[in-house]
Amino acid sequence: xxxxxxxxxxxxxxxxxxxxxxxxxxxxxxxxxxxxxxxxxxxxxxxxxxxxxxxxxxxxxxxxxxxxxxxxxxxxxxxxxxxxxxxxxxxxxxxxxxxxxxxxxxxxxxxxxxxxxxxxxxx
Numbered sequence: 001x002x003x004x005x006x007x008x009x010x011x012x013x014x015x016x017x018x019x020x021x022x023x024x025x026x027x028x029x030x031x032x033x034x035x036x037x038x039x040x041x042x043x044x045x046x047x048x049x050x051x052x053x054x055x056x057x058x059x060x061x062x063x064x065x066x067x068x069x070x071x072x073x074x075x076x077x078x079x080x081x082x083x084x085x086x087x088x089x090x091x092x093x094x095x096x097x098x099x100x101x102x103x104x105x106x107x108x109x110x111x112x113x114x115x116x117x118x119x120x121x122x123x
Contacts (some may be wrong), residue, residue, distance in 0.1 A: 001026050002024075002025070002026035002027050002097075002112050002116075003024070003025045003026050003111060004022055004023070004024055004095050004096070004097060004112055004114035005022070005023045005025075005114055005115070006020060006021065006022050006093065006094065006095050006114040006115065006116060006117040007020070007021045007023075007070075008020040008021050008117060009020065009093060009117030009118045009119045010119070010120070011120045011122065012085055012116075012119075012120070012121055012122070013051050013121070013122050014085060014087055014121055014122065015084060015085065015087055016085050016121070017081070017082060017083045017084075017085065018082045018085065018119060019079060019080070019081050019082070019105075020036070020079065020080040020082070020093055020095075020117060020119075021077055021078070021079055022036075022077060022078040022079070022080075022095030022114055023075070023076070023077045024078075024097065025076075026075065026077045028076055028102075029071075029076060029078070029081075029097045029112075030053075030071075030073045030076060031053040031054075031101055032053050032097055032098060032099055032100065032101060033050060033051065033052050033053055033094070033097070033098050033100060033101055033102055033103035033105075034050070034051055034071070034078050034095065034096065034097045034098075034115060035048075035049065035050035035051070035096050035097075035103060035105070036048045036049045036050070036069060036078075036080045036093060036094070036095055036096075036105070037045055037093070037094045037095075037096060037107055037120075038089075038091035038092065038093045038094070039089060039091055039092050039094070039116075040088075040091040040092075042089070043110055045059065045094070045107050047060055047105035047106075047107065048063055048067060048080070048093070049061050049063065049067055049069040049080060050069070050103035050105060051069050051070070051071060051078065051103060052101055052102060052103045052107065053100070053102070054100025056103070058103055058105065060105075062088075063082075063089075066075060066082065066083050066084045066085075067080060067081065067082050067083070068080070068081040068083075069081075078095060080093070080095075082119070085121045086121060087118075087121045087122065087123045088121075089119060089121050090119060090120050090121050090122050091119060092116040092117065092118050092119075093116065093117050093119050094113055094115075094116045094117075095113070095114045096110035096112060096113050096114070097111075097112040097116060098110045098111060098112060099110065099111070
């Protein structure tokens with residue numbers, strides 16, 4: 001059974017930092033595309049960042065320059081380093097994986113999802 005497990009969420013003040021982790025089990029995502037999504041209350045889920053199977057990275061304009069997506073292939077774990085956090089970054093953050101190397105920002109193209117981790121940024 002494929003599992004993606006997020007960790008690292010929490011409460012932080014504006015301007016602070018958090019690092020989210022997404023550990024995979026059940027299948028390897030080392031050469032697969034993965035992404036981070038978030039969903040705030042009353043809003044649609046949106047892509048935050050994505051990484052291809054060969055390491056190409058994509059960022060939503062709202063987080064570019066503040067967030068960094070990365071992966072540790074040896075651990076089959078993906079990360080999202082979030083700096084200069086803003087109250088509008090408050091959301092449940094989800095990691096997602098797909099069986100191909102090409103990344104996408106469309107959530108329906110990811111068949112594998114984690115359970116989500118809450119990030120709350122206070123002003």
